[in-house]
Amino acid sequence: MALNASAISVGDTYQEVVAENLSRTQLVQYAGASGDYNPIHTDTPFAQEIAGYPSVFAHGMLSMGMTGRMLTNYVGDGRLTAFGVRFTRQVFPGATLTAKATVAAVRQEDGQHFVDLALSTTNQDGQEVCKGDASARIDP
Amino acid sequence: MPDDFSFPVESGHVMLFARAVGDDNPVYRDPEHAASTEVQGPIAPPTFVQASYHWDPNASYPRPGRPWRGSAAGPTGLPPGETSSSGRGLHAEQRYIYHRSLKVGETLTVRRRPGETWQKQGRRGGSLTFSEEISDFYNHAGELVVTATSVAVITGRAVDP
Amino acid sequence: MADEVTFPVEAGHIMLFARAVGDENPIYHDAEYAKTTELGGIIAPPTFERVWAQWDPAYVLRPKPGQPWFGSAAGPTGLPQKGSDDEGDGGGGGRGLHAEQRYVYHRPVLAGETLTARTRPGKTWTKEGKRAGSMTFREQIIEIFDQQNEIVVTATSVSVITSRAVDQ
Secondary structure (H helix, E strand, O other), X not given: OOOEHHHOXXXXXXXXXXXXXXXXXXXXXXXXXXXXXOHHHOOHHHHHHHOOOOOOXXXXXXXXXXXXXXXXXXXXXXXXXXXXXXXXXXXXXXXXXXXXXXXXXXXXXXXXXEEEEEXXXXXXXXXXXXXXXEEEEEEO | OOOOEEEEOXXXXXHHHHHHOOOOOHHHOOHHHHHOOOOOOOEXXXXXXXXXXXXXXXXXXXXXXXXXXXXXXXXXXXXXXXXXXXXXXXXXXXXXXXXXXXXXXXXXXXXEEEEEEEEEEEOOOXXXXXXXXXXXXXXXXXXEEEEEEXXXXXXXXXXXX | OXXXXXXXXXXXXXXXXXXXXXXXXXXXXXXXXXXXXXXXXXXXXXXHHHHHHHHOOOOOOOOOOOOOOOOOOOOOOOOOOOXXXXXXXXXXXXXXXXXXXXXXXXXXXXXXXXEEEEEEEEEEEEEEEOOOEEEEEEEEEEEEEOOOOOEEEEEEEEEEEEOOOOOO
């Protein structure tokens, strides 16, 4: 079910917890599904001894993908027209992430309704890990 | 034991699986090459049916809102006191019987049945409990394609290296 | 990276990808349910498009038989150690990070279709950062077309190579 333009206004928010105590196993799972086998995401000796990080960390695209789940649950399946984020901070195992959308505009183009959303995904310490925006085609 | 489930044999999945076992044979990924061989089309490598696990309704993987036994902030995501025997489960033995080639593009039905269970005292892992599970993979025509027998062992303690 | 990669969008792959991002929406795995929606079938979740890399024979972030891999094995890296560790596309020494990603969706990606990803370089720029030293940003634009040569998704990826590991 898609979002209705008549039911939302600028400033409305929608949020979901998209990761709870993020596991290393899920990083492995994402590596296999996506094809990004960069060892910095799954390989502790490499991440620590070669790259100099405290541990492995999540693919930026995993945070974005999880943010996408919140988005499609809000606007409806197959309705996104644009989705963009900046990866502002790394996500480490154990993270709990909350993805939030804020309605920035509700507009009409050639009789079709659209919503523009500001996006922010934060970790358990309230630090932003992804910041971005999205647009979707919605129902009247 | 859980019910039957369907297992689609998809070309991309076969390609990824062959890669994961380091098998570069084009019969697993190149339709043109495969068409020129006696199997006449892409097939799956010998242990591919293991990947049916992804479609097993009881498959174990991290799911939203549920604690996962692997590490996260701590060495396990399970709450204190809750233990998982899975760290003590090992794969002891695996056998396949191939009745016909497993062709890319078919959808198999997986039917499982329990086999024997037995115990043994081991030097490196303490008391050992073995249990057998047999999976039969059928094609659309109801023909048996592969029979897989898996033997799992639960050890009394972590196996000494 | 290959300039053009053709790849199948398979239902099983969509299911695995949706699981990996923790999305249990049945539109991504339940064909019966998907038929009853306005989309008429299984679709791919946002960000799925990046799986084209699995079909890129030259993709740098995948181990290949017979080639040294930069991840750990007996030692912390499988590459010969020479001191210098910055080269490549997120590969070299783990100093490559994904800075930004944008998608424009022209229509949903459907299970069962075949798509072609065409990659071209975008802008490159350098910046001085507080947490990571000097940073080189590089943009890559990937356009994904269907077999009628209609555009389905435009993806813009910005990667950054930092001169040291980012301070936490």
